[in-house]
Amino acid sequence: MSFLPDPALRRLRDAFDAPDLSDSRYTLLEPIGRGGMGAVYAVHDAALDRRVALKVIDAGAHAESRIVARLEHPGIVPVHDSGTLPDGRPYYVMKLVEGEPLHRVPLEMPEALRVFLRVCDAIAFAHSRGIVHRDLKPENIMIGRFGEVLVLDWGVAAEAHAGAPRAGTPGFQAPEPEVTAASDIYSLGMLLRELVPEPRPPLRSIIERATQQRPEARYESAADLARDVTAFLDGTRVQAHRESLGEAAARLARKHQLWIVLIATYLVLRTILFFWFRR
Amino acid sequence: MSKPVLGLVLGGVLGIFDGLTAWFTPEVRNELPFIIMGSTGKGLVAGLLIGLLARKLKSVPLGVLCGLLIAAAVTYPIAANPDPNTGKVYFWQIILPGSLVGAIVGFATQKLPTKQAESSRTAAA
Numbered sequence: 202m203s204f205l206p207d208p209a210l211r212r213l214r215d216a217f218d219a220p221d222l223s224d225s226r227y228t229l230l231e232p233i234g235r236g237g238m239g240a241v242y243a244v245h246d247a248a249l250d251r252r253v254a255l256k257v258i259d260a261g262a263h264a265e266s267r268i269v270a271r272l273e274h275p276g277i278v279p280v281h282d283s284g285t286l287p288d289g290r291p292y293y294v295m296k297l298v299e300g301e302p303l304h305r306v307p308l309e310m311p312e313a314l315r316v317f318l319r320v321c322d323a324i325a326f327a328h329s330r331g332i333v334h335r336d337l338k339p340e341n342i343m344i345g346r347f348g349e350v351l352v353l354d355w356g357v358a359a360e361a362h363a364g365a366p367r368a369g370t371p372g373f374q375a376p377e378p379e380v381t382a383a384s385d386i387y388s389l390g391m392l393l394r395e396l397v398p399e400p401r402p403p404l405r406s407i408i409e410r411a412t413q414q415r416p417e418a419r420y421e422s423a424a425d426l427a428r429d430v431t432a433f434l435d436g437t438r439v440q441a442h443r444e445s446l447g448e449a450a451a452r453l454a455r456k457h458q459l460w461i462v463l464i465a466t467y468l469v470l471r472t473i474l475f476f477w478f479r480r
Numbered sequence: 481m482s483k484p485v486l487g488l489v490l491g492g493v494l495g496i497f498d499g500l501t502a503w504f505t506p507e508v509r510n511e512l513p514f515i516i517m518g519s520t521g522k523g524l525v526a527g528l529l530i531g532l533l534a535r536k537l538k539s540v541p542l543g544v545l546c547g548l549l550i551a552a553a554v555t556y557p558i559a560a561n562p563d564p565n566t567g568k569v570y571f572w573q574i575i576l577p578g579s580l581v582g583a584i585v586g587f588a589t590q591k592l593p594t595k596q597a598e599s600s601r602t603a604a605a
Contacts, residue, residue, distance in 0.1 A: 459588070459591065459592055460490075460592075463490070463584050463587070463588055464493070464494070464497070466584065467494050467497065467580065467581065467584050468497065470580055471497070471498070471501055471577055471580065474576055474577055474580070475501060475504060478572070478573050
């Protein structure tokens with residue numbers, strides 16, 4: 202049982218955890234939040250006179266800054282600097298992204314899917330560099346002020362080939378005990394389910410394929426998953442979905458809606474003209 | 481698809497339909513292949529011209545009006561000539577459907593997403 206109320210305890214813990222930046226070029230501004238393996242603070246960089254984010258990494262997650270630094274991609278927050286605090290805790294400095302996490306941004310389906318495609322792109326890039334994120338969820342996707350989509354919190358990321366143990370958040374976590382790139386595909390599928398709660402049949406098939414229990418039954422890569430989502434958006438055939446003749450007709454009609462309307466308009470008007478001249 | 485190509489394709493498709501409707505007029509039915517070829521060619525020329533002009537325009541009503549006038553101008557020489565077999569002039573029967581094709585192509589070249597519109601949208605993003 203605690204003798205102090207929760208907010209007081211939290212403030213005490215924050216004060217205790219706050220990094221000592223007295224001998225560095227950074228001045229602490231405010232805590233931003235706690236990620237998978239550390240706390241993130243907004244700090245002022247005196248050398249460049251700008252606000253940046255500083256993440257103090259918990260013990261056992263020393264590789265995070267090196268992993269993120271390897272991933273130079275528009276969908277991944279760039280690392281500017283790294284070092285060690287006087288108390289021995291490592292930290293790294295990255296771009297301070299001003300925006301909202303994905304779960305707080307209301308998005309219509311096409312826009313949500315476009316955001317999802319950019320997440321897939323960042324994850325496909327990480328996989329191509331041999332890194333798995335292991336904690337993909339809406340809270341770790343940031344929509345920036347200028348519409349940029351960034352995958353955050355690589356605190357539990359690991360080498361794809363190392364057979365890293367399961368990590369992340371229940372509900373988004375793949376069932377297999379050893380994490381591979383296929384585990385991120387599973388999390389991407391769960392993310393897609395979260396973004397589009399009531400999907401149409403082709404999109405439902407995409408989610409089902411991405412979230413198969415057996416890793417080998419899922420999409421082979423994030424790029425393959427993105428290709429199917431793009432096909433859905435473009436109104437072309439989705440690989441994961443076996444469509445009926447009616448569905449195919451409806452899809453083609455939706456895709457060529459304006460053409461059909463134009464030709465039908467012509468035929469109706471032409472018929473009217475025909476009967477007009479026959480009077 | 482660029483606007484001229486869109487105009488060409490839609491003008492050609494509607495031109496075929498336009499020619500096919502001659503089947504319902506028994507007195508010209510035996511000339512159907514020539515009518516189809518003629519109205520398809522007419523549709524292609526008008527569609528191309530409308531598509532080229534549409535690159536300069538950014539207005540649906542103006543696009544429809546220009547399409548209608550261009551198609552009418554392209555159709556006029558055919559509509560004004562008498563039929564070589566019957567000697568009859570089918571002016572309104574030819575010029576009105578022809579102009580209708582132009583109006584629809586004019587609308588489509590303003591409304592349907594084309595390659596130029598897509599790339600300028602991408603550049604803006």
